[in-house]
Amino acid sequence: xxxxxxxxxxxxxxxxxxxxxxxxxxxxxxxxxxxxxxxxxxxxxxxxxxxxxxxxxxxxxxxxxxxxxxxxxxxxxxxxxxxxxxxxxxxxxxxxxxxxxxxxxxxxxxxxxxxxxxxxxxxxxxxxxxxxxxxxxxxxxxxxxxxxxxxxxxxxxxxxxxxxxxxxxxxxxxxxxxxxxxxxxxxxxxxxxxxxxxxxxxxxxxxxxxxxxxxxxxxxxxxxxxxxxxxxxxxxxxxxxxxxxxxxxxxxxxxxxxxxxxxxxxxxxxxxxxxxxxxxxxxxxxxxxxxxxxxxxxxxxxxxxxxxxxxxxxxxxxxxxxxxxxxxxxxxxxxxxxxxxxxxxxxxxxxxxx
Amino acid sequence: xxxxxxxxxxxxxxxxxxxxxxxxxxxxxxxxxxxxxxxxxxxxxxxxxxxxxxxxxxxxxxxxxxxxxxxxxxxxxxxxxxxxxxxxxxxxxxxxxxxxxxxxxxxxxxxxxxxxxxxxxxxxxxxxxxxxxxxxxxxxxxxxxxxxxxxxxxxxxxxxxxxxxxxxxxxxxxxxxxxxxxxxxxxxxxxxxxxxxxxxxxxxxxxxxxxxxxxxxxxxxxxxxxxxxxxxxxxxxxxxxxxxxxxxxxxxxxxxxxxxx
Numbered sequence: 271x272x273x274x275x276x277x278x279x280x281x282x283x284x285x286x287x288x289x290x291x292x293x294x295x296x297x298x299x300x301x302x303x304x305x306x307x308x309x310x311x312x313x314x315x316x317x318x319x320x321x322x323x324x325x326x327x328x329x330x331x332x333x334x335x336x337x338x339x340x341x342x343x344x345x346x347x348x349x350x351x352x353x354x355x356x357x358x359x360x361x362x363x364x365x366x367x368x369x370x371x372x373x374x375x376x377x378x379x380x381x382x383x384x385x386x387x388x389x390x391x392x393x394x395x396x397x398x399x400x401x402x403x404x405x406x407x408x409x410x411x412x413x414x415x416x417x418x419x420x421x422x423x424x425x426x427x428x429x430x431x432x433x434x435x436x437x438x439x440x441x442x443x444x445x446x447x448x449x450x451x452x453x454x455x456x457x458x459x460x461x462x463x464x465x466x467x468x469x470x471x472x473x474x475x476x477x478x479x480x481x482x483x484x485x486x487x488x489x490x491x492x493x494x495x496x497x498x499x500x501x502x503x504x505x506x507x508x509x510x511x512x513x514x515x516x517x518x519x520x521x522x523x524x525x526x527x528x529x530x531x532x533x534x535x536x537x538x539x540x541x542x543x544x545x546x547x548x549x550x551x552x553x554x555x556x557x558x559x560x561x562x563x564x565x566x567x568x569x570x571x572x573x574x575x576x577x578x579x580x581x582x583x584x585x586x587x588x589x590x591x592x593x594x595x596x597x598x599x600x601x602x603x604x605x606x607x608x609x610x611x612x613x614x615x616x617x618x619x620x621x622x623x624x
Numbered sequence: 625x626x627x628x629x630x631x632x633x634x635x636x637x638x639x640x641x642x643x644x645x646x647x648x649x650x651x652x653x654x655x656x657x658x659x660x661x662x663x664x665x666x667x668x669x670x671x672x673x674x675x676x677x678x679x680x681x682x683x684x685x686x687x688x689x690x691x692x693x694x695x696x697x698x699x700x701x702x703x704x705x706x707x708x709x710x711x712x713x714x715x716x717x718x719x720x721x722x723x724x725x726x727x728x729x730x731x732x733x734x735x736x737x738x739x740x741x742x743x744x745x746x747x748x749x750x751x752x753x754x755x756x757x758x759x760x761x762x763x764x765x766x767x768x769x770x771x772x773x774x775x776x777x778x779x780x781x782x783x784x785x786x787x788x789x790x791x792x793x794x795x796x797x798x799x800x801x802x803x804x805x806x807x808x809x810x811x812x813x814x815x816x817x818x819x820x821x822x823x824x825x826x827x828x829x830x831x832x833x834x835x836x837x838x839x840x841x842x843x844x845x846x847x848x849x850x851x852x853x854x855x856x857x858x859x860x861x862x863x864x865x866x867x868x869x870x871x872x873x874x875x876x877x878x879x880x881x882x883x884x885x
Contacts, residue, residue, distance in 0.1 A: 362713060500711065502711055508674060510727060
């Protein structure tokens with residue numbers, strides 16, 4: 271029995287890790303240009319061993335388009351799921367999601383401003399919309415945090431309420447901007463729906479990854495304390511936890527992870543709510559297994575959803591009468607909600623019947 | 625030896641005075657029952673004794689030291705607290721739930737040692753929760769939950785347990801079950817216990833010492849035989865009662881007089 275929790279973490283990570291690798295390889299082959307598995311494997315092998323890739327025309331498609339896009343999908347899905355686990359534990363509500371603290375509203379405002387004002391200059395090659403979305407998200411969470419602090423404590427109810435109020439205000443401002451957006455309306459609306467189409471390159475991957483890594487490590491270190499916190503703040507204190515300091519650390523770590531993800535992907539809903547919930551049904555409530563398992567499952571889910579997002583309309587257009595759809599993508603946020611909501615409902619229903 | 629000492633402790637929520645000049649000491653091996661009407665300050669007193677609330681005035685000493693100066697983890701190894709209720713929203717197993725009582729002893733990630741496993745197994749047997757080991761705590765009954773909460777507190781392996789109406793919401797069978805566990809721990813392991821309680825007769829049956837709170841002040845304290853008096857109970861609860869004297873079969877008991885029309 272010794273160290274059984276370590277074994278459980280390794281076991282579940284190993285299984286999901288293999289599923290993730292298979293899903294990734296599968297995703298590299300999805301797209302309008304047909305590239306065979308054989309060629310993809312040779313390309314990756316040659317890249318890793320440093321052999322020349324000349325004479326392989328699909329190199330750019332694989333290494334500059336499909337691989338970064340797939341990795342970004344995994345990264346965003348993992349980020350939203352990890353943050354979802356953290357907020358559900360922190361707020362002691364299995365139905366909380368990472369957008370609950372205003373990260374989404376703030377990011378949306380930042381992105382909308384960048385688009386309407388037509389910012390051209392980004393930062394270190396990162397798109398201006400992403401930079402503004404990240405700044406908007408962080409500023410909003412900070413404002414909500416300041417509003418919620420009472421005598422240097424953060425009562426979670428006040429925190430939620432401040433999130434809702436500030437969120438409503440920001441959404442009103444966004445609605446106003448959208449109403450006068452004119453020809454920029456469609457790009458703003460598309461961003462709000464959540465899509466990985468515009469930011470899938472190595473630079474944006476490199477920009478998001480450190481936030482995910484740092485935030486996830488911190489949250490994993492606190493995962494056992496999250497278990498204790500589900501007993502209520504008072505009981506957690508009785509068991510020896512410095513509750514206020516812990517809440518602050520969780521909020522900062524989860525906010526950074528969420529903001530970074532939202533700033534490259536727009537508002538992809540349902541992942542951060544649904545994945546932790548589903549994984550909890552399988553692994554149980556222990557955050558030490560829930561957190562890594564959710565990260566991997568969230569990555570796999572968004573990756574597969576993004577494959578659908580990329581390939582569904584071109585596939586439909588192959589039946590000639592819809593050929594005008596061939597160049598379009600369905601925003602992945604639409605896919606996650608369309609798959610997610612009924613599936614989630616099914617799980618809840620099945621569970622109730624038990 | 626006094627484990628906990630309260631000296632002239634007063635507490636108020638804003639302008640509302642809840643406790644006034646409370647002096648009491650909890651000694652090693654005590655089984656103290658704290659009684660009083662709703663709003664008398666029982667829960668507040670329990671939280672002050674556990675260090676969760678700081679008194680506005682007065683001193684709370686744990687083993688002779690100001691309680692707020694004791695390291696939290698250190699304190700959690702010496703005092704366990706059983707609240708009236710706990711949220712049971714997350715599907716932890718019974719064993720995982722009880723294992724959380726080992727938190728003050730574990731290091732990073734709370735990786736459990738063989739000793740933690742042994743202690744949890746032992747306290748689950750003792751509290752009749754071994755059968756709940758792999759059940760999900762959000763699916764168990766009220767009586768089972770309360771036993772799990774007690775088991776978690778016992779897993780803390782602290783010399784002292786403070787309880788805030790641990791038997792509220794339970795039927796008589798489960799109330800007796802919980803109190804039996806506590807009495808057993810108190811007698812066999814010399815665990816010190818102090819509990820806010822609402823059932824007068826059960827308190828008299830189980831506690832060695834009783835303390836009546838009224839309007840934030842200690843109204844009477846002593847052995848059950850000493851404080852179980854008609855005048856005291858009628859004044860504390862503002863209800864006419866009769867105290868039936870102890871007989872060979874049972875201890876003294878309180879009955880309501882106003883119930884019959």
